[in-house]
Amino acid sequence: MSDNSAKLSLPYLQASQAQKHVTHNEALRILDSVVQLSVIAADQTDPPATPADGDRYLLPAGATGDWAGEDGKIAVWNDAAWSFLAPNSGWLAWVENVDQLQAWDGATWVQAGGAGDLQNLDHVGINTTADATNRLAVSAPNTLLTHEGNGHQVKVNKAADTDTASLLFQTNWSGRAEMGTVGDDDFQIKVSADGSTFNQSLVADAATGVVTFPSGVDGLTPTEFGDGPLVNTTYIASQRPGLVTNATGLLGTNYNYPSGFAYDPTHAPNLPAAFRYDGHYPGQTGMTETVPVDPNLIYRLESYVMQEGAPGDWSAYSNEDRHRHYMGLYFFDADGEEIKSQHYMRYRHSGTDSMTTLAAPLSPGDTTITLTDASGWNESTSGTSQRGVTIFGYKDSQGRAYTHYSRLVEYGLFDLGQVNKTTHVVTLNQPLPASLGNPDDAGGTWPVGTAIANSDSVTTLRYSFYTALYVPTTDTWYRTTDHIGGVDLSGTNNVDNFPPGTAAVRPFWLPNFSNRSGGWSGHPDTGTGHSVWFTGVSMRVDPLAVKQRVTTGSTSGKYNLKVPVSNFVTSSISLASPSTKVNEA
Known part of the structure; x- marks a missing residue:
């Protein structure tokens, strides 16, 4: 038997031991020390x-x-x-x-x-199990982190900017929303419907603090205001005085002007800036924003233009180094669809309008059209656009019907000699296409009395500001004026009136039209650096202008306009037919 206990090494009393109290007291002393x-x-x-x-x-x-x-x-x-x-x-x-x-x-x-004992633990699970990924896990109705006398911060730290430091919100263990710095140092909020595809809702740029909303923003304005973008006061101011956004360069950029026009504050007729185009004719080029209009009113169209003088002797050319320019309007309906001449022009035979009505129902697949009166239909012009049909039963997305504007147009449906002006029957050279069917009828049938016309089209462009303009001298600013107003119901593409169906317009140019590589039609090639400047595009209602509908003749249905013409010398204002005026600014 050992002399001491196994755990505390307490001395045992031995048999026949003298002074047993010494051994006993030693054991007590050890117990007193360690217990x-x-x-x-x-x-x-x-x-x-x-x-x-x-x-x-x-x-x-x-x-x-x-x-x-x-x-x-x-x-x-x-x-x-x-x-x-x-x-x-x-x-x-x-x-x-x-x-x-x-x-x-x-x-x-x-x-x-x-x-x-709580330092450097591998895992901590409170009412749940932690694991190697989720080393701190808490299962509870709430988790409280509170202050210790003052403030309190929750810190989420990452090693590098390309890593992620975020809060992820889940539904049934599948991510639905995340906020933090994900893959860079920009702060973002993103959401997901399935835990796989996330959409960015908000991004705050780390360098600038600028906040963007990549997926858009709703609810900032009443839904009755529409779904267009929000604008600031500078943008609104840039539409004055003549409805056209940034017409004078107030925004400090070339916004709304064609991308090929350079913002140029160094050249302008007492305006913030002008917009410079350099070089050869680029084709049609227009503004990016449409201008809402009331087509019943008469608008004064204004703009400024300056042609740069090109170095050299150009005396051999009738217009020297001055090139031809065009400026007009594109027209759009309430759905934003562009209105072109084929959507409203009608053929007139010997001055007689082809607009009439159906005398018998018309369905896709039919090979004849029975008219109330075919006297205005084509029997002599071979052009494809003059051998077509326009059905005036078009309705826009709001269900609005138009009497003189239609997108139900097809060319080349009949040949010369197939219009019988005695029976008023038009024989088609092909079955009536489904594209001309009545969208309000299951079989596409148009009823008796539906308005219909022989199609026609001469041009798709309307040079409402000016056509074939040469400025009088180079390196001088000129202001151009003209007018447009009233709705043209004649079907003749009258340049002074708005096409039927017009709800908005957009200005366009054909700049440096005659500056072509190698020269063009009596005009020199003045090079790719030859500049022309434009600015001050304006559309303002002219309260003194008047209009009168034409009721007879080959242009019946259009409006004649009279616009004010002032005379400084006589201090008088008179009314005259509109025409393009070009005056030194």
């Missing part, structure tokens, strides 16, 4: 100068003096001497100077209680 163990310190290497009986210390590495060589042991002061107890694995000791519970792990004393 409910509490020590003064665990980091002190030098013995105290005046210890008291019962003082205990955990000896760290490097102990000196009377403690030398006793590292890791429990030093106990009793009876004016130090004794040392070697701990066993699992012994616990309360360290008084730091309020910590420490344990002997077989090699050293380690923190085992208080705050210390």
